[in-house]
Amino acid sequence: MRQGIWENRMSAASIYRSARGQAEVIALYEKKLANLAVETRSRMVETRFGHTHVLTAGPQEAPPVMMLTGISTGAPRMLEWFRPLIKDFRLYAPDPIGQPGRSAQTRVPPGDHNYGKWMVDVLDGLGLEQLPFIGVSFGGGILLDTASYAPERISRAALIAPAGLTPVPFISSAVKFFIPCLLYRYFPSRERLIGTIRPLAGQIDDYSLQVFDATLRHVKLNVAPPGPFDRETLAGFKAPTLLFLAKSDIFLPVESARRRAQELLPSLTAVEVFEGPHIPPKPTWKHQAERIGAFLKEIQ
DSSP states (O other): OOTTTTOOOOOTTOSBSOHHHHHHHHHHHHHHHHTOSSOEEEEEEEETTEEEEEEEESOTTSOEEEEEOOTTTOHHHHHHHTGGGTTTSEEEEEOOTTSSSSSOOOOOOSSTTHHHHHHHHHHHHHTOOSEEEEEETHHHHHHHHHHHHOGGGEEEEEEESOTTSSOOOHHHHIIIIIHHHHHHHHSOOHHHHHHHHTTTBSOOOHHHHHHHHHHHHHBOOOOOOSOOOOTTTTTTOOSOEEEEEETTOSSSOHHHHHHHHHHHOTTEEEEEEESSSSBOOHHHHHHHHHHHHHHHHTTO
């Protein structure tokens, strides 16, 4: 392993506002990883954008599944949410590059299929040719960018409130979320934090509050998702796809997202709408994991 790859020193183009803030964010990541009730393995792979950390879990001989997490979430949380899949699948959960976690702090320009290129490098580094993908929020945008750039690498896809499927409603999302985020950074309080998160998350536990607090205060959030996508860019993507949408999503209105998915994804097998906002509560995560597990087993 390369010397210094795990160190928390700030780089010249750090995603963090300070070294102290970086230490606080990374400590929360490590806390979640240490408290996972599953055995995991860490490994690093090199990509054209920098090193990428990948957590793996599940039987080594089981069918592989790639899992792409949302912004500032991290691989440990992804494995926690999809724990029901671990008994039947070998899960690969990378920390997205340029986001909090153990991967390089390189911010990837969203155009030119750069996230798709990053994902191909990760797959090559892991020795994975073709496999099913699960993409949540920002990770769903990475999945779609990979589907545009290298559709042959994806055998099946499960998307949960994916970024980039439709344009984000600018005014309403700014009023309900982005402006409150900015206000919280300068005027933090527990009451304001809960009010900021509530339009985004259906269930707020203490750990989530700590992560949101640290992220809003210490991480530079100028990250653009992949996309937008159109019929031409996704013309080669034929993999069966399962889509979950949130009924009260402030970023992805259900009906416009459903119509857009039906236009762009010819192999869309089902669209399921869950109650609540963008980030589901724990019972919904469990249901989605079980539903996705059944969907993935259809190819075995």
